[in-house]
Amino acid sequence: MNVVRIGPRTAVALVIASAFGVVAFFWPFFVSRESTLGASDVAPLIFGALLLLVLAVVLAQVSEGGLDAKALALLGVLSAVGAALRPLGAGTAGVELIFFLLVLGGRALGPGFGFSLGCTTLFASALITAGVGPWMPYQMFACAWIGLGAGLLPRATGRREIWLLVAYTAAAAFLYGLLLNLSFWPFTLGADTQLSFVPGGSLVENIHRYLVFDVTTSLGWDTGRALSNALLILLAGRPVLDALRRATRRASFDAPVTFEPA
Numbered sequence: 001m002n003v004v005r006i007g008p009r010t011a012v013a014l015v016i017a018s019a020f021g022v023v024a025f026f027w028p029f030f031v032s033r034e035s036t037l038g039a040s041d042v043a044p045l046i047f048g049a050l051l052l053l054v055l056a057v058v059l060a061q062v063s064e065g066g067l068d069a070k071a072l073a074l075l076g077v078l079s080a081v082g083a084a085l086r087p088l089g090a091g092t093a094g095v096e097l098i099f100f101l102l103v104l105g106g107r108a109l110g111p112g113f114g115f116s117l118g119c120t121t122l123f124a125s126a127l128i129t130a131g132v133g134p135w136m137p138y139q140m141f142a143c144a145w146i147g148l149g150a151g152l153l154p155r156a157t158g159r160r161e162i163w164l165l166v167a168y169t170a171a172a173a174f175l176y177g178l179l180l181n182l183s184f185w186p187f188t189l190g191a192d193t194q195l196s197f198v199p200g201g202s203l204v205e206n207i208h209r210y211l212v213f214d215v216t217t218s219l220g221w222d223t224g225r226a227l228s229n230a231l232l233i234l235l236a237g238r239p240v241l242d243a244l245r246r247a248t249r250r251a252s253f254d255a256p257v258t259f260e261p262a
Helices: 008-029 039-063 067-087 097-111 112-126 136-151 157-180 203-251
Strands: none
Touching: 008 039, 008 112, 008 203, 039 112, 039 157, 067 097, 067 112, 097 112, 097 136, 097 157, 097 203, 112 136, 136 157, 157 203
């Protein structure tokens, strides 16, 4: 069930937001040698643009009737739960418990809901854990894509669906780490190491340097994230999915709104 339906305006807003996110993550591979951008310059621009793009997505959903009061209430509840789960695991061997709820929420409630849930959960958890910083807009983008992707997975049922979600969650955990490292790699090593970002360098050279940097610095962390969330999906995915789907059926998100004469 798609609690937040994706109409034409919402689809356009999602495409524009995702295109901006691609630019925000991958600009180091295309910047010129003369560029003087730094982390303090890039992060505020990305954060401001992200807030506007998320607002545009939400307004598009509201204007098309995809986001009503019941869907908004459910989004708030799941965002709060995800924000409360994050401090229980973050900082310990790469464990990030919010991926568990984010993937299941996107799968059960649709890609539009998953995108919104990724943004709002990370924003709320950053406020709770004092995690506001230049990395936050990147985390919001990456988690929004993970929720969106979970909602776009092919149809499956029963045990096959759970194994599909296990595989997706593990892959998403590694992709999350690969993307998030891009937020600080160009600024963190200086210019004197074999893993440093080379402004104006060839695409192949910078990709090679970045992949080596990612493997040597965060592969173990990403592996912990992938294993912990995949195990949670395997053990508790089915009852949580059933609970979310039962809640949406009882809330009757798809019921048409009619007005009886007085």
